[in-house]
Amino acid sequence: MDELVCIVCPRGCTLSAEREGDTIRVTGNGCKRGAEFARMELTAPKRTLCTTVRTTIPGVPVLPVKVSAEIPKEKIFPVMAAINAATVDRPVAMGGVVLENVLGLGVDVVAASALLDG
Amino acid sequence: MRTYDVTVIGGGPAGLAAALSAHGEGAKTLLVEREARLGGILKQCIHDGFGLVRFQEKLTGPEYAQRFILRFQQAGISCAVQTFVTRAERAGEGFDVTLVNRDGVGTIRTKTLVLATGCRERTAKQVSIHGTRPAGVFTAGTAQHFTNLLGQLPTKKCVILGSxxxxxxxxxxxxxxxxxxxxxxxxxxxxxxxxxxIHQCLHDYGIPLYLSHTVTRVLGAGRLTAVEVAQVDGSMRPIPGTEEVVECDGLILSVGLIPENELAQSLGVELDPKTKGPVCDGQLMTSVDGVFSCGNALHVNDLVDYVSESGELAGRNAARYAAAPRRTVPIRPSPALLYAVPQRLDLDRDNSETALYFRSREVLDGCVLRVRADGREVFSKRYPFLRPPEIERLNVDFSRFGLHEGSEIELDIEVTEHG
Structure with a gap:
């Protein structure tokens, strides 16, 4: 049996997950998102990633960005390296794409701030 | 002199929500912000997790702030940025507020004030760490400002004090x-x-958490070269012989937040020693008639969603304010609670849907919150666990409890299950 802490919301439920053949039985979750989290965490853990990207725009040294969907946990540092290798040289509005399909993961890196909104 | 119905001080999430709701009630509203951009601390909180309660979405801080900033701008509410309030004092039925900005010094008159001044970080001076005074000691918020707004990494190898x-x-x-x-x-x-x-920030990255440990000394001349850490006993005193030197070039302090209430105090607002914010009623009016408080100035919140909610409540009630004598009853938390907000109820106002916030003093397993009015239990709620860092919010209909002048409300937590 595995014990996990749910990170979906600030409640932070303590979850117990037990493998029963092909299925995973989850208890301790306050809502169904907790059960989904536990199953994912034990099979293919994913995380969101929020960071900044350098810009050449005066007064805005860095722009907050995030991935458009969760990425595999082990891809966090490779995606960080890709973002840190990039430079934004024209205004990107909030939600606008900074890096498309980053590392072929099927998710984009998008602006998460209105700093460069027109 | 310019006059307003409601003047909101602070343009973070609490102030933005307060100004929007005051404006929505038809009040002539002014928002005063000392920085160039609205959004307060959310500007540098680039991580996500904001807005789960309000929007059922995981937003970053700047994204959450932007939702309110857009509505604020669309509403055409008066706003003074890069403007600092140096004084607020009672004048007639309202207040005179002295503002300083690039245009000079000016005064406005307002019927009511909403204080949305947020909180401040406890500094190294306030946790008495011995040693030299090298560069490299930052509060977590300062390190965040450097990293997320200026794009400069303040340390290559660091120790963090406080969880x-x-x-x-x-x-x-x-x-x-x-x-x-x-x-x-x-x-x-x-x-x-x-x-x-603890899980997504430390465990995910293999960062160790040392409980019952503290930093006892900083070392280094120009720049920090190391810190001395030690175990502490039950009363948080370092245990001699457990000291250890850890080489690092940065010490990041995350040792607590304190509501900012200098302006409130200058107006004679009574503060609650537990929250370090103003003593408020269910409408978030302070002890000074016409002065309201919200957000982290009222008490340190862990969710911005609740900050916005308190801003809306304070703004709405500031807009509806009419001077009248007040009859209040106290809400007294037992020592099992760290604090409770609001601290009292105004008997002549609507108390049928009071948002009651509280924190337990200790980590507790199965327990029950009990609300008593004049010794009689009027409300209870069961919790599978309570943890001091995680605030609890309840809606309580206090209008049903037959409260009268001289009544007292008590809050207590009874542990039903030991872990």
Missing amino acids: GDIGLIMARRLTLEGAQVLGVYEAKPTPSGLTRN
């Missing part, structure tokens, strides 16, 4: 940017931050 949420978030953030975080040291036997942050 507050900003410290945990910064442990992850600095690690992502290539810094080495040697450990988070917490003097208390339990973490101060949210459990999920």
Whole structure:
């Protein structure tokens, strides 16, 4: 049996997950998102990633960005390296794409701030 | 002199929500912000998790702020940025507020004030760390400002003192940017931050958490070269012989937040020693008639969603304010609670849907919150667990409890299950 802490919301439920053949039985979750989290965490853990990207725009040294969907946990540092290798040289509005399909993961890196909104 | 119905001081999430709701009630509203941009501390909180309660979405701080800033701008509410309030004093039925900005010094008159001044970080001076005064000692918020707004990494190898949420978030953030975080040291036997942050910020990155440990000394001349850490006993005193020197070039402090109420105090607002924010009623009016409080100035929140909610409540009631004598009853939390907000109820106002916030003093398993009015239990709620870092919010209909002048409301927690 595995014990996990749910990170979906600030409640932070303590979850117990037990493998029963092909299925995973989850208890301790306050809502169904907790059960989904536990199953994912034990099979293919994913995380969101929020960071900044350098810009050449005066007064805005860095722009907050995030991935458009969760990425595999082990891809966090490779995606960080890709973002840190990039430079934004024209205004990107909030939600606008900074890096498309980053590392072929099927998710984009998008602006998460209105700093460069027109 | 310009006159307003409601003047909101502070343009963070509490102030933005307060100004929007005051404006929505038809009040002539002014928002005063000392920085160039609205959004308050959310501007530098680039991580996500904001807005889960309000929008059922995981937003970053800047995204959450932008939703309110857009509505604020569309509403055409008067706003003075890069403007500092140096004085507020009673004048007739309202207040005169002295403002300083690039145009000089000016005064406006307002019927009511909403104080949305947020909180401040406890500094190294306030936790008495011995040693020299080298560069490299930062509060977590300052480190966050450097990293997320200026794009400059303030440390390559650091120790974090205190397990507050900003410290945990910064442990992850600095690690992502290539810094080495040697450990988070917490003097208390339990973490101060949210459990999920212990997991997603520390465990995910293999950053150790040392409970019942503190930093006792900083070393280094120009720049920090090391810190001395030690175990502490039950009363948080360092245990002789347990000292250890940890080499690092940065010490990040996440040792608590204190509501900012200098202006409130200058107006004679009574503060609650537990929250360090104003004593308020269910409408978030302070002890001074016409002065309202919200957000982290009222008490330190862990969710911005609740900050916005309190801003809306304070703004709406400031807009509806009409001077009248007040009859209030106290809400008294027992020692099992760290604090409760509001601290009292105004008998002549609507108390049928009072948002009651509280924190337990200790980590508790199965327990029951009991509300008593004049010794009689009027409300109870069961909790599977309570943790001091995680605030609880309840809606309570106090109008049903037959409250009258001289009544007293008590809050208590009864443990039903031992873990």
